[in-house]
Amino acid sequence: MVDILHRVGIKSSLDEVYKALATRESLAAWWTKDTQGESKVGGALQFRFSDPDGVELGGFDMKVLELDRAKRVLWQVIEGPQEWIGTKISFDLRQEGKYVMVLFKHAGWKEPVEFMHHCSTKWAVYLMSLKSLVETGKGAPNPDDVKIGDRD
Amino acid sequence: MVDILHRVGIKSSLDEVYKALATRESLAAWWTKDTQGESKVGGALQFRFSDPDGVELGGFDMKVLELDRAKRVLWQVIEGPQEWIGTKISFDLRQEGKYVMVLFKHAGWKEPVEFMHHCSTKWAVYLMSLKSLVETGKGAPNPDDVKIGDRD
Numbered sequence: 001m002v003d004i005l006h007r008v009g010i011k012s013s014l015d016e017v018y019k020a021l022a023t024r025e026s027l028a029a030w031w032t033k034d035t036q037g038e039s040k041v042g043g044a045l046q047f048r049f050s051d052p053d054g055v056e057l058g059g060f061d062m063k064v065l066e067l068d069r070a071k072r073v074l075w076q077v078i079e080g081p082q083e084w085i086g087t088k089i090s091f092d093l094r095q096e097g098k099y100v101m102v103l104f105k106h107a108g109w110k111e112p113v114e115f116m117h118h119c120s121t122k123w124a125v126y127l128m129s130l131k132s133l134v135e136t137g138k139g140a141p142n143p144d145d146v147k148i149g150d151r152d
Numbered sequence: 153m154v155d156i157l158h159r160v161g162i163k164s165s166l167d168e169v170y171k172a173l174a175t176r177e178s179l180a181a182w183w184t185k186d187t188q189g190e191s192k193v194g195g196a197l198q199f200r201f202s203d204p205d206g207v208e209l210g211g212f213d214m215k216v217l218e219l220d221r222a223k224r225v226l227w228q229v230i231e232g233p234q235e236w237i238g239t240k241i242s243f244d245l246r247q248e249g250k251y252v253m254v255l256f257k258h259a260g261w262k263e264p265v266e267f268m269h270h271c272s273t274k275w276a277v278y279l280m281s282l283k284s285l286v287e288t289g290k291g292a293p294n295p296d297d298v299k300i301g302d303r304d
Contacts, residue, residue: 003264004157004272005156005264005268005269005272006269006272006273006276007266007270007272007273007300007301008300008301009300009301009302011302097302099301099302101301103266104269112155112157114159114255116157117157117159117257118159120156120159120272120276121158121159121160121276121280124158124272124273124276125276127273128277131300148160148280149159149160149161149251149253150161150163150251
């Protein structure tokens with residue numbers, strides 16, 4: 001098993017960062033505009049993506065496993081690309097001075113396939129979008145996301 | 153052992169991307185302005201970083217292990233933070249239509265420590281700087297790099 005790991009520091013409060021990770025409206029403002037479902041433990045969220053021409057690229061369904069206020073969010077992928085199914089995505093929060101440190105983990109990849117390289121970079125870009133949303137009020141969710149290759 | 157993996161697609165030729173990874177001048181234009189040494193097999197490169205106030209943050213010395221024209225660059229860390237010593241950093245290039253796919257690996261971390269999370273995100277940011285340098289002629293090397301936390 002191999003994991004994607006990231007960390008960003010966001011100048012904000014734990015409550016604000018947690019809200020950006022735990023509410024559907026905020027997820028739609030930094031990850032993908034097409035976010036549906038319910039952010040509650042036992043519920044599921046549907047994230048869908050499209051390219052700059054509006055062509056649908058598919059997406060992921062996540063079961064919400066943990067919502068620990070101001071501390072931790074944990075999802076498990078229940079639908080999506082084969083490599084993603086069963087993997088877990090967590091965000092752990094910690095205040096450090098004026099910054100909230102977000103430790104991100106996308107755990108449980110079976111193999112370090114090339115698609116994992118892509119997703120690792122893309123997660124970094126989206127975490128920077130999360131940081132921007134919380135610090136400035138404006139994120140860059142798909143389809144307005146920063147492109148790391150040609151279509152996505 | 154755990155690895156940091158990334159992939160970016162750069163609209164360019166293999167030769168141009170290779171040049172950006174294999175010459176001291178280009179490394180200084182996307183990773184850190186303070187790049188010294190010789191980019192030749194068996195030689196060493198010294199990368200040094202500073203924060204926005206000019207405070208030195210340290211850096212890394214890399215031994216150049218492979219320079220495979222238009223295909224691959226491989227370094228090994230010989231000086232730097234304890235966690236980096238002995239790790240290897242590779243860039244593998246492949247043309248795919250109008251894009252050069254850069255597969256990046258920072259391999260051989262002993263443990264997935266928090267510093268590794270930070271470095272993973274920061275590598276993504278610097279690879280986007282590499283992409284920008286090659287595609288537009290302008291990168292964002294340290295100390296003008298995109299900050300992911302407070303000082304770096």
